[in-house]
Amino acid sequence: MSRSPSVSTETVLIASTIGVLTILGLYWYQRKRKNAVPTKWEPVGKVKNLFIYPLKSGHRIELETAICTEYGIKMPKSGPSYQFRDRSFLVYKEDDNEFRTARQYTNMIFIKIAPHPTKEDHFTLDAPRMPTLTVRIPSLKTTPQGEITFHKGEKIFTLDCGDKAAKWISNYILGSNSGLRLGFHDTDHRRNICNSHKKYLGVYPRFRNQSIGMYTDFTSYLVINQASVDDLNNRIPETNITALNFRPNILVEGENATPYSEDNWNWVKIGDAILYLAKPCTRCVFTTIDPETGIKSESNEPIKTLKKYRMLKDVKNIELDGSLPVMGNNMGLEKGGVVSVGDVVYVGRN
Numbered sequence: 309m310s311r312s313p314s315v316s317t318e319t320v321l322i323a324s325t326i327g328v329l330t331i332l333g334l335y336w337y338q339r340k341r342k343n344a345v346p347t348k349w350e351p352v353g354k355v356k357n358l359f360i361y362p363l364k365s366g367h368r369i370e371l372e373t374a375i376c377t378e379y380g381i382k383m384p385k386s387g388p389s390y391q392f393r394d395r396s397f398l399v400y401k402e403d404d405n406e407f408r409t410a411r412q413y414t415n416m417i418f419i420k421i422a423p424h425p426t427k428e429d430h431f432t433l434d435a436p437r438m439p440t441l442t443v444r445i446p447s448l449k450t451t452p453q454g455e456i457t458f459h460k461g462e463k464i465f466t467l468d469c470g471d472k473a474a475k476w477i478s479n480y481i482l483g484s485n486s487g488l489r490l491g492f493h494d495t496d497h498r499r500n501i502c503n504s505h506k507k508y509l510g511v512y513p514r515f516r517n518q519s520i521g522m523y524t525d526f527t528s529y530l531v532i533n534q535a536s537v538d539d540l541n542n543r544i545p546e547t548n549i550t551a552l553n554f555r556p557n558i559l560v561e562g563e564n565a566t567p568y569s570e571d572n573w574n575w576v577k578i579g580d581a582i583l584y585l586a587k588p589c590t591r592c593v594f595t596t597i598d599p600e601t602g603i604k605s606e607s608n609e610p611i612k613t614l615k616k617y618r619m620l621k622d623v624k625n626i627e628l629d630g631s632l633p634v635m636g637n638n639m640g641l642e643k644g645g646v647v648s649v650g651d652v653v654y655v656g657r658n
């Protein structure tokens with residue numbers, strides 16, 4: 309009788325140890341399973357549009373077919389356009405090499421960089437009321453390696469596109485002969501997660517060095533669900549919000565792609581390409597610039613309305629990102645492949 313309390317203490321100890329280990333094991337298993345590439349795929353819709361933005365903050369080019377690479381969407385044609393990838397050009401300040409976007413100069417959204425139709429290794433620069441400029445794509449053979457300063461002081465590789473491009477860009481954006489320059493990323497120089505983004509690693513388990521693209525803010529892909537944009541637009545009667553406000557690479561539409569179901573699209577398969585959700589995309593003032601007119605919304609839409617119902621909910625995420633609303637998925641590439649408008653979009657279930 310006198311021993312029974314100590315026996316039961318032992319039993320309790322053993323039982324609770326087994327319990328704790330089981331819970332830890334299950335947690336580990338769930339986490340591993342959630343982060344593994346799924347084997348089951350369900351169709352949710354189709355690719356409605358594909359967009360590439362060769363210049364960060366610049367004009368989109370709509371594609372029928374694109375190649376999904378680790379560094380984002382690439383144009384499919386052979387020849388010089390093989391270099392044309394999403395966000396591979398960027399504007400930076402001449403005096404301190406700091407990057408510039410449409411957050412500072414809204415007229416940047418009309419600058420169109422495209423492959424030259426005939427000249428190998430050249431691209432064209434176009435913008436309203438500006439002459440077309442043909443520029444050679446810089447390479448390490450012709451141009452010394454440079455470095456631009458990005459968000460939060462991150463340093464990223466760049467190759468300057470030369471004086472003529474700098475003058476053209478400064479003329480168009482500033483109305484001056486100098487001040488800004490144009491940089492290009494050749495993808496040969498890997499960009500790794502910078503110090504200020506390391507804090508995301510524990511919270512977003514699939515986020516990794518290979519997720520981040522070239523001059524993209526967070527990841528090499530932005531996937532948007534048309535139904536979510538339609539739902540948002542219905543909440544803002546006075547303004548016409550379209551998916552273009554959010555500058556997606558892949559726009560998905562379909563019966564089973566219900567509004568905000570993309571929050572659970574941890575894995576997406578289109579053709580052979582497989583993308584993983586790295587992080588929900590938090591949205592800034594850029595989305596309030598009308599993609600057709602370049603005019604900033606006076607009522608701060610769609611951010612004002614998004615803030616009413618699409619705020620980050622998880623405390624951990626809020627600590628990382630601040631109090632910001634979400635629209636779309638920042639995705640990384642698991643497996644490359646060709647994607648086309650009309651392709652079925654599958655979501656993986658683990």
Ligand SMILES: *[C@@H]1O[C@H](CO)[C@@H](O)[C@H](O)[C@H]1NC(C)=O
Pocket residue numbers: 500501509516517
């Ligand atoms: C990213 O790459 C750098 C440089 O190779 C490495 O030190 C770092 O551990 C990598 N980070 C992750 C999360 O894999």
Ligand SMILES: *[C@@H]1O[C@H](CO)[C@@H](O)[C@H](O)[C@H]1NC(C)=O
Pocket residue numbers: 548550
């Ligand atoms: C809203 O934008 C879409 C796409 O540009 C256009 O087709 C439609 O006519 C616009 N609607 C209004 C009310 O302006």
